[in-house]
Amino acid sequence: MALKNAKTTNFLTGEYKVIDPKFGGDYKRVELDLGCGKGGFSLEVAKRNPDSIVLAADIKANRLSKINNKAAVMKVTNLETLRVMAWDLIGYQLPPNSIDRLHI
Numbered sequence: 001m002a003l004k005n006a007k008t009t010n011f012l013t014g015e016y017k018v019i020d021p022k023f024g025g026d027y028k029r030v031e032l033d034l035g036c037g038k039g040g041f042s043l044e045v046a047k048r049n050p051d052s053i054v055l056a057a058d059i060k061a062n063r064l065s066k067i068n069n070k071a072a073v074m075k076v077t078n079l080e081t082l083r084v085m086a087w088d089l090i091g092y093q094l095p096p097n098s099i100d101r102l103h104i
């Protein structure tokens, strides 16, 4: 069951548009964890870098909803989960020069 304050996953597959990598937030850096899996690394990066927004991207949606729940428990708010194909995200869904650090 999803937690009350947990975010929802951004389903980008099939949306052929460029996204705002900061999701309207006032962040200094954008960090992308491509193929984030269960999200342990993404959550730790977000926790240690409150000035950054961490994009936790994976093709498996069920993993991403668990990450959202863990983020809510940990009170991590600077993380967005993206359900996406890696090549779609890198190829055209992110604006040029929008990623400061890439984790694979």
Ligand SMILES: C[S@@+](CC[C@H](N)C(=O)[O-])C[C@H]1O[C@@H](n2cnc3c(N)ncnc32)[C@H](O)[C@@H]1O
Pocket: 034, 035, 036, 037, 038, 039, 040, 041, 057, 058, 059, 060, 063, 084, 085, 086, 087, 104
């Ligand atoms: C080895 S696991 C990642 C482990 C994770 N980075 C960590 O440090 O715990 C690889 C992940 O990449 C995802 N993946 C594989 N192909 C993908 C693709 N084309 N687009 C997005 N994610 C993909 C898989 O669903 C899986 O969760």
